[in-house]
């Protein structure tokens with residue numbers, strides 16, 4: 001357990017309703033080791049987002065009760081003050097969402113937002129922050145970073161914007177990236193680019209990744225370990241090979257019967273980067 005960068009223990013989230021508390025997720029236990037990818041799968045409404053929002057401490061505490069322990073490098077996050085969590089989010093735990101457009105404000109250039117994100121977590125000045133932004137974009141093979149940064153979000157394709165967002169997430173070398181359906185809104189070509197990018201960040205910086213996806217093709221390609229959720233509980237937890245070769249739970253077997261949408265071995269990815 002000590003090798004884990006992130007640990008979730010006995011997470012139980014309930015929402016307040018007029019009839020009392022209603023459970024959204026319970027008995028959630030898992031950990032992620034440094035540089036590993038943990039896949040989180042399950043049908044819609046199974047509790048994947050509630051779990052990731054709990055880790056990020058983004059659930060509405062007024063209407064939710066969040067019990068259990070969430071530790072990042074040994075530090076308890078559950079119940080931490082908002083101000084402290086703001087210092088951790090984006091820097092030590094980064095979040096990549098499904099629709100990159102939502103992560104950017106339309107009225108500022110991508111570069112402005114990239115630089116401000118860096119500056120909010122570091123003491124770098126504008127010029128240094130821009131240099132760091134360009135460095136990371138070059139490392140992750142984004143073309144013409146200088147030009148890219150001058151664009152407004154709407155001027156970039158969804159795939160390009162997602163890759164910029166991942167570069168932003170990676171530039172402060174977070175210990176953990178939570179990627180919630182990062183490829184769902186993208187075409188196949190961009191899905192592959194985004195997955196390769198995440199993998200590059202994982203291997204280069206030793207970032208641990210919690211990868212939420214309903215797409216088992218994505219999970220098969222990326223994950224080391226997989227958690228399967230159903231109705232707010234973990235029904236199966238296994239090494240990715242075991243899960244695909246010997247699924248134990250009936251629900252997992254059912255999930256596996258839905259065909260993976262991603263056939264990466266047919267695509268020479270190196271040609272795309």
Ligand SMILES: Nc1ncnc2c1ncn2[C@@H]1O[C@H](COP(=O)(O)OP(=O)(O)OP(=O)(O)O)[C@@H](O)[C@H]1O
Pocket residue numbers: 015024042043044045046047048049050051214
């Ligand atoms: N703020 C909330 N208030 C009440 N119920 C909620 C709230 N957020 C989520 N839920 C409920 O919690 C359950 C788990 O939702 P969650 O969004 O975590 O599922 P998911 O597995 O991420 O689904 P999807 O794949 O569709 O995103 C669902 O029944 C959902 O309706």
